[in-house]
Amino acid sequence: MIRRKPVPAVSRTTAGGFGLVLTAVTVLLVVPLFRFDGALREGDIAPATFEAARDAQFESAALTRAARDEAAAAVEGVALPVDSAIRDQQAERLDRYLSQVRAITARTDLTAQQKIDQVGELSSPRPVASSGRFALQELSAASFDAFQQQSVNALTVLMSAPIRPELLSTAIDDYLAQPANAPASTVELTAMREVLRAFVIANFQVDVTATEAKRAAAIAAVQPVVRTIARGQVIVTEGQPITLQDIEALQATGVVDDGIDVYGVAGGAIMAAGFGVLLGAYAYLFQPFQAPARRRMAVVTLGIGAVLLGTRIMLPILTPDTGGHFYAFALPVGAAAMIAASFADLSFAALVAVVIGLFAAFVGGTAPEIAGTSYVGSLQSLELGMAYAAGGLAGAAVLHRADRLSRYALSAVAVALATGAVMAVFWLVGAQRANVELAWIALAATLNGAGAALLAVGVFIMLSMVFGVTTRLQLLELAQSEHPLLRRLQDEAPGTYHHSMLVGALAERAAAQVGADALVVRVGAYYHDIGKLMMPGYYIENMLDGSPSPHEELPPNESAAIIRAHVTNGIDLARRYRLPSVVRDFIPQHHGTRLVTYFYRRATQEGIAAQLADYRYAGPRPQTKEAAIVMLADSCEAIVRARNDDGAPTIDQLIDGVLAERLSEGQLDECDITMRELQAVAASFKSTLRAVYHPRVQYPAPTSDEIAALARGETPLPTARQ
Numbered sequence: 038m039i040r041r042k043p044v045p046a047v048s049r050t051t052a053g054g055f056g057l058v059l060t061a062v063t064v065l066l067v068v069p070l071f072r073f074d075g076a077l078r079e080g081d082i083a084p085a086t087f088e089a090a091r092d093a094q095f096e097s098a099a100l101t102r103a104a105r106d107e108a109a110a111a112v113e114g115v116a117l118p119v120d121s122a123i124r125d126q127q128a129e130r131l132d133r134y135l136s137q138v139r140a141i142t143a144r145t146d147l148t149a150q151q152k153i154d155q156v157g158e159l160s161s162p163r164p165v166a167s168s169g170r171f172a173l174q175e176l177s178a179a180s181f182d183a184f185q186q187q188s189v190n191a192l193t194v195l196m197s198a199p200i201r202p203e204l205l206s207t208a209i210d211d212y213l214a215q216p217a218n219a220p221a222s223t224v225e226l227t228a229m230r231e232v233l234r235a236f237v238i239a240n241f242q243v244d245v246t247a248t249e250a251k252r253a254a255a256i257a258a259v260q261p262v263v264r265t266i267a268r269g270q271v272i273v274t275e276g277q278p279i280t281l282q283d284i285e286a287l288q289a290t291g292v293v294d295d296g297i298d299v300y301g302v303a304g305g306a307i308m309a310a311g312f313g314v315l316l317g318a319y320a321y322l323f324q325p326f327q328a329p330a331r332r333r334m335a336v337v338t339l340g341i342g343a344v345l346l347g348t349r350i351m352l353p354i355l356t357p358d359t360g361g362h363f364y365a366f367a368l369p370v371g372a373a374a375m376i377a378a379s380f381a382d383l384s385f386a387a388l389v390a391v392v393i394g395l396f397a398a399f400v401g402g403t404a405p406e407i408a409g410t411s412y413v414g415s416l417q418s419l420e421l422g423m424a425y426a427a428g429g430l431a432g433a434a435v436l437h438r439a440d441r442l443s444r445y446a447l448s449a450v451a452v453a454l455a456t457g458a459v460m461a462v463f464w465l466v467g468a469q470r471a472n473v474e475l476a477w478i479a480l481a482a483t484l485n486g487a488g489a490a491l492l493a494v495g496v497f498i499m500l501s502m503v504f505g506v507t508t509r510l511q512l513l514e515l516a517q518s519e520h521p522l523l524r525r526l527q528d529e530a531p532g533t534y535h536h537s538m539l540v541g542a543l544a545e546r547a548a549a550q551v552g553a554d555a556l557v558v559r560v561g562a563y564y565h566d567i568g569k570l571m572m573p574g575y576y577i578e579n580m581l582d583g584s585p586s587p588h589e590e591l592p593p594n595e596s597a598a599i600i601r602a603h604v605t606n607g608i609d610l611a612r613r614y615r616l617p618s619v620v621r622d623f624i625p626q627h628h629g630t631r632l633v634t635y636f637y638r639r640a641t642q643e644g645i646a647a648q649l650a651d652y653r654y655a656g657p658r659p660q661t662k663e664a665a666i667v668m669l670a671d672s673c674e675a676i677v678r679a680r681n682d683d684g685a686p687t688i689d690q691l692i693d694g695v696l697a698e699r700l701s702e703g704q705l706d707e708c709d710i711t712m713r714e715l716q717a718v719a720a721s722f723k724s725t726l727r728a729v730y731h732p733r734v735q736y737p738a739p740t741s742d743e744i745a746a747l748a749r750g751e752t753p754l755p756t757a758r759q
Contacts, residue, residue, distance in 0.1 A: 046330040047320050055334050056317020060309050062342040063396070066349040067403050068305035079281050083273045089266045089290035099281035100262035108255040115247035116199035119240055124196040127162075128189050131236040134161055135185040138173050142181070149174055161235045169231020172224045184220065188229050191218065195237050202239040209233045266290055305403060312396055316388070325385035327554070328661070329618065332504040333380040340376035340496050341393065344369070345400065352401040358417075361474045363481040366424055366460060369488030370397045371452050372496075374429030375436050379497045380506060383437040390429025398422030420463040424456045424485075431455035432489055438509060438556075445494045453486030507617035512560045515620060522567050522614050532578030533569045536674065537562060539729070544670035547721035548663060551714040558663045561623035564616060565667055568607025568624065575599050577679075593640035597633040597652045604628060604654060626664040627671050629704040630656040658703070662710045666718055669696060673722050677730055688730065692722050 047055075141147070141155050156170045165173075176184055191212060200208050212218050213230060220226045266272070266286055273283045287293045320326060326333045348368055355364040374390035398421045431451040436444055460478045464470060501508045518524070526534035541562035548558040573579045575587055575596075588596040607624040633652045640647040659665040672695045677688055686694070696719055699705055705715075 045321070045324050046328050047324055047326050047334070049321055051331055051334070052317045052321030055320055055338065056313040056315075058313075058338055059316055059341065060313030062338070063312050063345060064306055064309035066345055066400055067308055067396075068302050079279065079284070081279045083275055083277050083279055083283075086275045087272050087287060087292055089268050089270045089272055089286070089292070091291050092266070092268050093286075093289040093291075094263065094265045095285070095289045096261045097264045097282060097285055099285055100264065101259070104262055105256045105259045108259050109252040112248070112252045112255050114241075114243040115251060117242040117244045119197060119199055120242075121197075123238075123240055124193060127196060127236055127238060128193050130162070131192050131232065132185065132189050134159060134236070135181075135188060135232070139178070139181045139185065142174055142176065143178055162238060163235045165235045166231045169228055169235070172228035172231070175224050176228060180225070184225055184228065187220065188232055191229065191233060192237055194218075195233065196240055199241040200237070200239050201241045205237060205239060206234065209237060264289075301403065308396070308399060312392060315392060316385075319385060319388055323382075323384065325382035326380070327619070328622075329506065332506050336380050336496065336500045336504050336506060337377050337389075339500060340493075341373045341389065343496075344373040344393065344492075345397065348397045349400050352397075356401060361471060361477060363460065363474070363477050365401065365421060366456060366478075366481040367484035367488070368397075368425075369452075369485055369492050370394060370425040371428035371430075371432045371456070371485065372489040372492040375432040375448060375452075375489060375493035376496050378433035378436045379439065379493065379508070380501075383433060386433035386437065387430055390433055391426045394424075394426030394429055395422045397425050416463060416467075420459065424459040427459045428452040428456040428485055428489065432486075432493070436493065438554075441513075442494065442510070445490045445497075448493070449486040449490035451486070452489045453482045456485045457482030505617075507619045509556060511617065512556050512620075515560050515616070516556070516563060522570075522610065522616075523563060525570055526567065530569050530573035530576070530579050532580075533566050533573065533576060536578050536678075537564070537566055540565070540667065540670045540674050543674055543722060543725050544666045546725055547670065547718040548666050550717045550721045551662070551666075551710075553662045553666060557619060558666055561620050561627075561663060562667050562670065564607075564611065564620055565623045565627045565671065566603065566607065567610050568603035568605065570610065571602070571606040572599060576603070588636075593636040593643065593645060593647070594651050597636040597640075600633050600636070601652075601654055622660070623664055623667055625655065626657060626659045626661075627668045628654040628656075629658040629668060629702075630654055631702065631704060657707070659705065659708045661708055662714070665705050665708045665710045668704065669699060669718060670722065672699070673726065677726050688726050689723050692719055692726070 137159055138156055141152055144152070147155070152174045153167075153170050156173060157165070157167075195208060195212055209230060213226065213233075220229055264282075264286065266289070268290070272286045272290065272292070273279055284293075320334065348370055351368055352365055355368075358364055370393060371390065373393045374386050377389040378386035398418050401421060402418055429452075431454065432448045435448040435451045439445070439448075457478055460482060461475075464474060464478060497508065500506075501511075514520070518527070523534070526537065541559045544562045545555045545559040548555040569576050569579070577586075580586060588599075591599075604625050608621065611621040611624060631654055632649065633654070637647055637649075637652040640652075659668050673692050676691050676695060680686070680688075680691060696715060700715075710718075
């Protein structure tokens, strides 16, 4: 017998595409195309003390800009010529005001206070202070005319020159401080000062063109500021704010680099390529994805990409953690491994947990623009990578083949405990410890676990629907007896229903023995014969004892066509009821390409020229280990149930015969089941079927006493069953 090698679920092309996509997704996260992209800003706190990496002499744009700004600020605005009309208007107003004051103070029918009050009611640009009004009232009539003329002249002189608003009082005081301008008496000096303060207004207007030209000349006169820094010189001290001058010095001395970092690009590209090649090669060599493999791989790729993108965005914000708050450890990086565990084998999820944990730590180390500023302490990068990996491993272990949503809550606890344990270990070995940090560790671990579980369950539910990937939760729903198709089987084809339930129990136990997916096997067995719903009375398990078979009146080829039709009818029903492909595939594969043996042999016995194609199922043969187990369970249950105890072979002989026949027919050539696993399956079948179809005790005929008791209407004593 030539055994064909099974077609792998993940081909070389698919695995290569998977690795290439992962490389493309991750390369943009770790390749530093522009090292200094503005992330380092003025005012940031230096997480460490930085020294110059090399000698440097350079023009400081920041210091030159500051010097030129200072020179420009020192240039006073150039004034436009004074508007004489405003000056003359104010002089006229002052002269009119003083004439009114003289009229009031000359009255003899008013008291001194009344004169002061009426002067206060006169209109003026600004109110005249009370000291000024008192002094005006004290002036004699003989001296008032001279005072009035002197005040108007003083206002005219003051407003003949530009006066800034903030210099009004100073200009008046400076004018009156000159002996030639000061009045003869203190009373007149007080009165004049207050009157001028009320009537002199600012008349300074900037000549914008002249002022800008003067400032431009001042800026041009400032020479560039040159800084000289020696190698090893401290540029910025830990904990101090970073200035623009510090950023310039860090760039000039090689601590940070402008433009493309060729070495950084090469290192990041190698890391991303290694990441993609490792996961792609593992997917091909160990086949961790079940069909539909491409869709499952697409979901895992999106999960990994989303987690790493979030890590790349958040780590530069959350690090360095100089306050000991462990914000970076709250990122749900373990969700990538948990998503992988939901759609692939546990071994692949474990690999993803380790690789993603280390890769996330690498992302954090390459994200900042200053080497060494992302982490505080030499062990923080190792601690972060180990914490992420431990959380992912714990979450993946809990979620592998999860069959209920409560497992996601349990996974949150597992991730939190694993992450917190790693953080606690590093806290214990740390040089500086504070008890309050334990509370922050607990908070970060809890947020990590909760976030990872929420992200994993969201991806599990949403993306599985988008990509059409069948989840274990969907399979559990299909296994419920209330499903419409199973309910129809119970009502319309009860024999087929009970046969399917028994095949499911038989196959599920055997699948568990050989490491196959027992849930997929059970659900596939439940639905493998749903096509018999179309003509249930034509199948032996649904015929009543003693009733004539409808096939007795049909030619063998028509009977064979009806029997074979339950496969095509089953596929149509499965599509109509939207059964997933992983379940639908059991319908054609549980018969493979076998003959409808009974009717083929009957046709031969009747001398009918029978064509094999008219009696053979279309197939395909079982493509998976699970489909092979259901095929064998279906045949073994049917042949054992149909046996005649009188001189019939034993159950063990029947099962061995079925397996030998399927092997000789080549029905198991296209799946990955091994001979060792077939032996384990056969042993499981024998154990289960012996328990189901064990011999029954033959009870003796009722005694005469029992018959007499029944005739009298008495209930005979119950007999012990053996």
